[in-house]
Amino acid sequence: MAIPDRKGHFAEFGGRYVPETLMFLLNDLEQQYKLLKNDPTFKQEFQSLLKDYAGRPTRLYYAQRLSQYLKTLKVYLKREDLLHTGAHKINNTLGQILIAKRMGKKRIIAETGAGQHGVATATASALFGLECEVYMGAEDVKRQALNVYRMQLLGAKVISVQSGSQTLKDAMNEAIRDWVTNVDNTFYMIGSVAGPHPYPLIVRDFQAVIGREAKKQFLALEQSLPDYLLACVGGGSNALGLFHAFFKDKTTKMIGVEAAGLGLSTHHHAAPLAVSEVGVLHGSKSHVMQTPSGQIRIAHSIAAGLDYPGVGPEHAYYQKIGRAEYVFVSDHEAIEGLKLLSETEGIIPAMETSHAIAYLSKLARTLKRKRTVIVCLSGRGDKDVDAIKELL
Amino acid sequence: MNRIDQKFKELRHKRKKAFIAYLTAGDPDLMTTKELVHALEGQGVDIIELGVPFSDPLADGLTIQAASQRALKNNVTPRKILNLVKQIRETSCIPIALMTYYNPVFHFDEIRFVQMAAQSGVDGLIIPDLPPEEAIDLIRASKKHHMSNIFFLAPTSSLSRMKTIIDASSGFVYFVSVAGVTGERRTVAADVLKKVKQAKSLTTKPVCLGFGLSQPQQIKKAAQVADGVIVGSAIVNQIIKNANQEDLVSKVSRFVRTLTCELD
Numbered sequence: 001m002a003i004p005d006r007k008g009h010f011a012e013f014g015g016r017y018v019p020e021t022l023m024f025l026l027n028d029l030e031q032q033y034k035l036l037k038n039d040p041t042f043k044q045e046f047q048s049l050l051k052d053y054a055g056r057p058t059r060l061y062y063a064q065r066l067s068q069y070l071k072t073l074k075v076y077l078k079r080e081d082l083l084h085t086g087a088h089k090i091n092n093t094l095g096q097i098l099i100a101k102r103m104g105k106k107r108i109i110a111e112t113g114a115g116q117h118g119v120a121t122a123t124a125s126a127l128f129g130l131e132c133e134v135y136m137g138a139e140d141v142k143r144q145a146l147n148v149y150r151m152q153l154l155g156a157k158v159i160s161v162q163s164g165s166q167t168l169k170d171a172m173n174e175a176i177r178d179w180v181t182n183v184d185n186t187f188y189m190i191g192s193v194a195g196p197h198p199y200p201l202i203v204r205d206f207q208a209v210i211g212r213e214a215k216k217q218f219l220a221l222e223q224s225l226p227d228y229l230l231a232c233v234g235g236g237s238n239a240l241g242l243f244h245a246f247f248k249d250k251t252t253k254m255i256g257v258e259a260a261g262l263g264l265s266t267h268h269h270a271a272p273l274a275v276s277e278v279g280v281l282h283g284s285k286s287h288v289m290q291t292p293s294g295q296i297r298i299a300h301s302i303a304a305g306l307d308y309p310g311v312g313p314e315h316a317y318y319q320k321i322g323r324a325e326y327v328f329v330s331d332h333e334a335i336e337g338l339k340l341l342s343e344t345e346g347i348i349p350a351m352e353t354s355h356a357i358a359y360l361s362k363l364a365r366t367l368k369r370k371r372t373v374i375v376c377l378s379g380r381g382d383k384d385v386d387a388i389k390e391l392l
Numbered sequence: 393m394n395r396i397d398q399k400f401k402e403l404r405h406k407r408k409k410a411f412i413a414y415l416t417a418g419d420p421d422l423m424t425t426k427e428l429v430h431a432l433e434g435q436g437v438d439i440i441e442l443g444v445p446f447s448d449p450l451a452d453g454l455t456i457q458a459a460s461q462r463a464l465k466n467n468v469t470p471r472k473i474l475n476l477v478k479q480i481r482e483t484s485c486i487p488i489a490l491m492t493y494y495n496p497v498f499h500f501d502e503i504r505f506v507q508m509a510a511q512s513g514v515d516g517l518i519i520p521d522l523p524p525e526e527a528i529d530l531i532r533a534s535k536k537h538h539m540s541n542i543f544f545l546a547p548t549s550s551l552s553r554m555k556t557i558i559d560a561s562s563g564f565v566y567f568v569s570v571a572g573v574t575g576e577r578r579t580v581a582a583d584v585l586k587k588v589k590q591a592k593s594l595t596t597k598p599v600c601l602g603f604g605l606s607q608p609q610q611i612k613k614a615a616q617v618a619d620g621v622i623v624g625s626a627i628v629n630q631i632i633k634n635a636n637q638e639d640l641v642s643k644v645s646r647f648v649r650t651l652t653c654e655l656d
Binding site for chain 1: 446447448450451453457464469470471493494495496497498499500520521522523525526543544545546547548549550553557568571572573
């Protein structure tokens with residue numbers, strides 16, 4: 001059976017849980033995407049944007065000093081942080097903007113947490129001369145002020161969302177409300193492998209370039225497949241981007257790192273896969289943090305891009321079939337991860353990515369002999385410098 | 393035949409249109425909600441749409457978002473609302489449909505939810521983020537317990553989707569008057585009424601119009617075509633306006649009467 005199936009289900013997860021007003025549009029998007037996916041002009045246009053504009057392929061870099069420090073791990077970093085705009089998010093927005101253009105949409109909207117997807121959306125919109133509005137929780141507007149200003153410079157309007165937890169979840173609620181209202185002229189650019197079908201599929205396909213490149217590069221360097229893949233998981237787009245090409249390579253273990261925030265016992269975390277409750281949020285069925293009466297909990301993570309109570313349905317599926325393992329790292333440990341990579345390799349990772357780095361130390365301690373690992377270095381940490389300065 | 397079907401049969405017989413009033417359960421508190429249901433029944437309201445608050449109501453505008461937040465602050469839960477309906481049923485036969493989002497129902501266990509709701513005296517379920525495609529189990533359970541499944545049609549629905557939705561619906565079909573979220577608006581677009589007519593030509597099931605209706609003349613116009621009108625935000629706004637006042641219930645009732653009289 002194809003995954004996802006015709007209705008966008010990854011076994012029991014995924015699907016399409018949206019108001020009726022959006023159904024025709026999602027059907028339309030699904031049809032358009034099916035056609036475009038195999039359209040040579042689209043493929044060529046997308047490839048050249050990724051290469052000439054975004055800077056693909058990204059390097060697979062052997063982190064020698066970090067590996068020496070960890071002893072039992074030979075670490076390769078997939079340098080998505082070196083892409084234009086500083087994170088993997090641009091892979092997806094360049095693909096989606098081509099779909100939007102093909103569908104004749106004049107206005108782009110997006111939600112953003114850390115602001116990386118917002119910046120990538122604003123960038124793609126500027127490149128194609130389309131109007132762009134980005135919804136961002138008021139809390140995130142504060143802690144990611146630099147990215148807010150970048151979006152504004154790129155000509156986008158940033159709408160500060162005051163409702164609920166004032167973070168990514170609420171930004172997505174508002175973006176969906178806007179979308180329902182302006183469905184005729186507006187394209188909603190979802191930034192993660194979440195949302196109603198076909199978004200989890202589209203975003204995964206556009207991000208899968210990460211894993212395809214990494215696999216080829218790793219084979220060339222090591223003449224084998226890696227033992228581990230490691231990536232942080234909020235909605236989960238960089239992780240799925242890295243994992244997808246290795247799905248059938250059963251000897252390669254996949255590890256997704258969720259944000260444990262202040263600790264799993266506190267509810268102040270963003271690790272829905274760790275607490276393992278199924279629910280429906282923002283158009284698809286997956287693991288969702290919720291109260292005993294089915295209200296969505298407010299997530300917490302030091303990393304705005306992971307601060308989300310849900311997760312992409314394909315990750316829930318990977319976890320269920322045992323293809324990937326999901327672990328968690330606290331705010332405090334993530335900061336240590338950021339320092340570790342900065343000091344050993346001269347690379348300041350984004351706070352989100354720092355969760356994956358932090359888990360390297362934990363993994364290394366469990367290993368008896370040398371193993372190889374590819375870490376998706378999903379974004380750079382420039383945006384976080386101010387916030388970290390206050391913490392350290 | 394449940395209370396909703398019975399009501400539409402009666403109305404049809406009298407050549408009348410249904411007035412459906414929305415209330416968020418627990419706004420301002422469950423006791424007042426109960427009093428409001430009884431009071432509105434006396435003011436010409438035919439069916440109550442009772443909102444079960446959800447933390448992330450993405451089909452709702454600011455008014456009902458705020459009402460949901462107020463109710464959640466009062467620790468209102470699906471279980472307490474089912475109890476409330478049970479209490480209302482001691483003295484009233486007014487048809488009641490619960491309006492909520494899919495997560496609270498799914499989390500409760502949808503089969504058990506339908507069963508318990510039916511036992512409490514609920515007649516229908518309205519879940520805006522649950523299209524018929526994802527509702528197979530819910531529909532099956534609902535049939536068993538004579539629970540209506542009220543699905544939505546939108547101005548953007550294609551003809552083939554209209555047929556799918558009408559087929560899956562029972563009780564009535566909820567036609568959304570605008571592309572957008574709930575909230576008061578001043579007019580009803582003429583092409584929406586044309587769409588409602590089209591939907592009605594496909595079925596004998598009642599088709600009711602909702603979203604944005606708040607003015608007497610809108611209601612008059614909508615009722616010329618639709619089998620019923622649904623008013624939500626306008627009533628919720630009256631509740632918040634009169635919150636903390638002793639005569640809240642009578643003030644809201646008087647307001648609702650200015651709308652229901654359009655259907656007399």
